[in-house]
Amino acid sequence: MNKDMKILIVDDFSTMRRIIKNLLRDLGFTNTVEADDGTTALPILNAGGIDFLVTDWNMPGMQGIDLLKHVRADDKLSTMPVLMVTAEQKREQIIEAAQAGVNGYIVKPFTAATLKEKIDKIFERIDG
Amino acid sequence: MSKGIKIDEAFIKRAKELVTNAELGKDEEVKSILDELITMKETSLFQELGKLTRDVHETFKAFRTDSRITELAEGGGMADAKERLHYVVTMTQQAADATMGQIEDAIPLCESITGGTSELLSSWERFTQKQMAADEFRQLSKTLKVFLESANNDSKTLMSHLNEIMMAQSYQDLTGQIILKVIKLVEDIEDDLISLIKLSSKHLGQEIISDSLDENDPLSDSSLKKQSSEADNKKRKSSLDGPVVPGLIDEAETLAGQDEVDDLLSSLGF
Numbered sequence: 147m148n149k150d151m152k153i154l155i156v157d158d159f160s161t162m163r164r165i166i167k168n169l170l171r172d173l174g175f176t177n178t179v180e181a182d183d184g185t186t187a188l189p190i191l192n193a194g195g196i197d198f199l200v201t202d203w204n205m206p207g208m209q210g211i212d213l214l215k216h217v218r219a220d221d222k223l224s225t226m227p228v229l230m231v232t233a234e235q236k237r238e239q240i241i242e243a244a245q246a247g248v249n250g251y252i253v254k255p256f257t258a259a260t261l262k263e264k265i266d267k268i269f270e271r272i273d274g
Numbered sequence: 275m276s277k278g279i280k281i282d283e284a285f286i287k288r289a290k291e292l293v294t295n296a297e298l299g300k301d302e303e304v305k306s307i308l309d310e311l312i313t314m315k316e317t318s319l320f321q322e323l324g325k326l327t328r329d330v331h332e333t334f335k336a337f338r339t340d341s342r343i344t345e346l347a348e349g350g351g352m353a354d355a356k357e358r359l360h361y362v363v364t365m366t367q368q369a370a371d372a373t374m375g376q377i378e379d380a381i382p383l384c385e386s387i388t389g390g391t392s393e394l395l396s397s398w399e400r401f402t403q404k405q406m407a408a409d410e411f412r413q414l415s416k417t418l419k420v421f422l423e424s425a426n427n428d429s430k431t432l433m434s435h436l437n438e439i440m441m442a443q444s445y446q447d448l449t450g451q452i453i454l455k456v457i458k459l460v461e462d463i464e465d466d467l468i469s470l471i472k473l474s475s476k477h478l479g480q481e482i483i484s485d486s487l488d489e490n491d492p493l494s495d496s497s498l499k500k501q502s503s504e505a506d507n508k509k510r511k512s513s514l515d516g517p518v519v520p521g522l523i524d525e526a527e528t529l530a531g532q533d534e535v536d537d538l539l540s541s542l543g544f
Contacts, residue, residue, distance in 0.1 A: 157447070159446060159447035159450055159451075161443050161444070161446040161447055162444060162446075162447040164440075164443075165440055165441065165443060165444055168440055169440075172437070203514065204451065204514045204516060209514075233447075233448060233451060233516050233517040233518070234514055234515060234516070235515075235518060235528055235529045235531070235534075235535060236515055236524075236527050236528050236529070237527050237528070237529060237538065238527065239514070240529065240535055240538055240539065241538070241542065244539060244542045244544065251535055251539060252532065252535075253529075253531060253532050253535055254444060254447065254448060254517065255441075255444045255445075255448060256444075256532065257441065258437060258441065260532055
């Protein structure tokens with residue numbers, strides 16, 4: 147796992163973006179950028195250079211699930227690992243995210259250990 | 275014109291006769307005509323009153339049978355909003371308690387580091403000025419080692435307290451989502467009340483009210499339609515449940531936490 151990879155954090159609540167950013171820094175990932183919903187995330191993704199996407203689901207404008215579908219449908223972005231960090235924990239929603247091709251799913255509130263575990267798992271699969 | 279009496283030809287004729295008879299001093303006739311006029315007035319008044327009573331009755335009946343009123347009063351809406359806000363109070367309280375607890379645990383560690391460094395600084399000062407005997411220096415180097423070890427541990431513990439304080443702030447996201455749901459609910463209730471006001475004004479036979487309203491008026495037809503379609507859009511958008519509020523979850527459909535989410539995903543081949 148490359149610690150210098152560029153990570154895009156998408157959440158409409160700035161407190162949550164800061165928490166994720168700080169947790170990632172603790173894990174050694176210092177190269178992060180932020181967006182507050184799918185609509186503002188898309189131009190950043192399209193500009194290129196993002197290696198990993200961490201997104202909330204429920205956001206104004208474009209929601210996380212639509213952002214994920216967009217990423218999977220775009221040839222240039224389709225292989226990007228996506229971790230969803232959300233308060234949505236209905237069975238059908240988790241299935242929808244899985245079918246849309248999410249790589250990991252964390253429900254809020256979560257712990258630093260959970261975030262580490264899911265990121266490790268995602269990159270173990272990719273690297274292995 | 276007074277609503278209580280109908281001034282028609284018959285009335286004017288009798289009124290003129292009243293004046294004529296009064297001028298002639300015919301008391302009996304005056305009294306009889308006066309009685310007749312009063313009866314005319316009362317009949318008209320009772321008719322008006324009867325109509326008004328019927329209108330009010332019809333309106334109340336419409337209010338009672340309008341399912342939205344019952345929904346507002348008994349339905350999930352208000353009860354849900356109260357549940358949600360209570361949960362917000364609980365969550366903010368927990369976050370504040372957690373934060374204060376971590377801070378209170380962190381303060382003694384800071385104090386210990388500050389106390390140790392102050393003491394060592396003054397000893398170190400004397401050493402650099404060559405005011406320290408060899409024995410005392412050997413003691414200082416032992417003290418220094420003990421301090422560095424404990425400061426190393428203390429700062430690690432401090433770091434974990436800071437992390438816990440940071441994690442406790444996630445309440446802002448979760449309560450924020452819950453409060454936004456309540457705001458949405460209040461907006462829906464507002465829309466429903468506006469529809470009801472519109473309904474009741476029709477029952478009172480005051481169509482003129484709605485006729486005179488324009489697009490921008492919340493009571494006008496087109497404005498109402500616009501609002502309800504906006505509300506429909508919002509409803510579609512907010513079909514997401516958001517943070518789990520105890521007492522408001524569909525247990526069959528909602529997973530209990532990260533472990534159950536992990537189980538479901540692994541059953542799907544993740």
